[in-house]
Amino acid sequence: xxxxxxxxxxxxxxxxxxxxxxxxxxxxxxxxxxxxxxxxxxxxxxxxxxxxxxxxxxxxxxxxxxxxxxxxxxxxxxxxxxxxxxxxxxxxxxxxxxxxxxxxxxxxxxxxxxxx
Amino acid sequence: xxxxxxxxxxxxxxxxxxxxxxxxxxxxxxxxxxxxxxxxxxxxxxxxxxxxxxxxxxxxxxxxxxxxxxxxxxxxxxxxxxxxxxxxxxxxxxxxxxxxxxxxxxxxxxx
Numbered sequence: 001x002x003x004x005x006x007x008x009x010x011x012x013x014x015x016x017x018x019x020x021x022x023x024x025x026x027x028x029x030x031x032x033x034x035x036x037x038x039x040x041x042x043x044x045x046x047x048x049x050x051x052x053x054x055x056x057x058x059x060x061x062x063x064x065x066x067x068x069x070x071x072x073x074x075x076x077x078x079x080x081x082x083x084x085x086x087x088x089x090x091x092x093x094x095x096x097x098x099x100x101x102x103x104x105x106x107x108x109x110x111x112x113x114x115x116x
Numbered sequence: 117x118x119x120x121x122x123x124x125x126x127x128x129x130x131x132x133x134x135x136x137x138x139x140x141x142x143x144x145x146x147x148x149x150x151x152x153x154x155x156x157x158x159x160x161x162x163x164x165x166x167x168x169x170x171x172x173x174x175x176x177x178x179x180x181x182x183x184x185x186x187x188x189x190x191x192x193x194x195x196x197x198x199x200x201x202x203x204x205x206x207x208x209x210x211x212x213x214x215x216x217x218x219x220x221x222x223x224x225x226x227x
Contacts, residue, residue: 001162033215042204042219043160092159104150105206105215107159 002027004108006093012114013083020079021111023093028073031096033105034066038089046091049076083115120207122218130226135192137221139205142186148208149181149188154220155201164190195225 003026013019023032034046047055047068055068069077080087091111097104119142129135137151148167152160166172166179166188178191188207192199205218 043217045214048214104148104162104165106162107152110159 001097001106002029002095004093004095004106006108006111008111009109010112010114012116014116015084017083018079018081019083019113020077021091021093021113023076023078023108025074025095029095030073032070032076033094034068034076034078035092035094035107036089037092037110043092046078080113083113085115088113088115120205120216120218122203122205122221124219125222126224127221128224128226129195131195131197133195133225135195135199135223135225137190137192137203137205137223139188139190139218140186141188141205141207141216143207143209143216144183144186146183146186146207146209149179150206150208150215151177151179151188151190152204152206152217153199153201154204160204192223195223197225197227200224 005024007022011019032049035043036046037043045058046061046066047057049055049068049070051070051073057063065081067079091113093108094105121140151164153163154160164174164177164179166181169181169183172179176193180189200223202220202222204220206215208215
C-alpha cells in the first residue's frame with residue numbers, strides 16, 4: 001500500500017481563521033478523499049478530489065468552506081475556511097489502492113484540529 | 117440513503133477467546149466490503165477485504181459475507197490485548213470508490 005503523509009499533524013487555531021492541510025502520497029493514485037472524524041464518531045466523507053477536475057462534495061459540505069486542490073496524482077490540499085469551534089475534528093486524507101485495487105482505501109495519519 | 121450499521125459496543129472478550137463483530141448494510145447492490153481497525157488517536161488501518169459470499173481467512177481474522185442477508189462479520193480468533201481497538205465496517209456500493217462507514221464497534225480484550 002502507498003505511504004501517505006499529512007501536514008500538519010495537529011494545530012490549534014483561532015475562530016475565523018483558515019487552515020490548509022496537505023496530503024502527500026509516495027506513488028500516483030487516481031482517487032484521493034478527504035474525511036472528517038469528530039470525537040467518538042465514525043468517518044464522514046467531505047469530498048473526493050480528482051486530478052484535473054473539480055472536487056466532488058458530499059451533502060452538507062461546500063466548496064467555499066472546504067476548498068480542495070489536486071494539482072497532480074500524488075498531492076492534495078484541504079482548506080478549512082472561516083473556522084468555528086464546530087470544525088474541531090480529525091481530518092483524514094485517504095487514497096485508493098492504486099493499480100489493481102482501486103476500490104480499496106488507505107488512510108493517512110490524520111490532522112487533529114482544535115478551534116478556539 | 118446508504119446505511120452501514122454496527123453495534124457500537126463496547127464488546128469485551130477475555131484473552132484467547134473469539135471476538136465476533138457484525139455489520140449490516142442497506143444497499144443490496146454493494147460489491148465490496150472492508151474491515152478497518154482504528155486504535156485510539158490513530159487513523160484507520162485496513163485489515164480485511166471481502167467481495168464474494170462466504171468466508172475469507174487471513175491469519176487470526178476471518179471475514180464472512182452474506183449478500184442475501186446484507187450482512188458482513190469479522191471474527192478474531194485467539195484474541196490478544198493488542199486487538200483492543202475500534203473496528204470499522206466499510207461498504208463500497210459501486211465502482212465509484214465512495215465508501216460508507218459504520219459507526220464502529222469498540223473491542224476490549226481483557227488479559
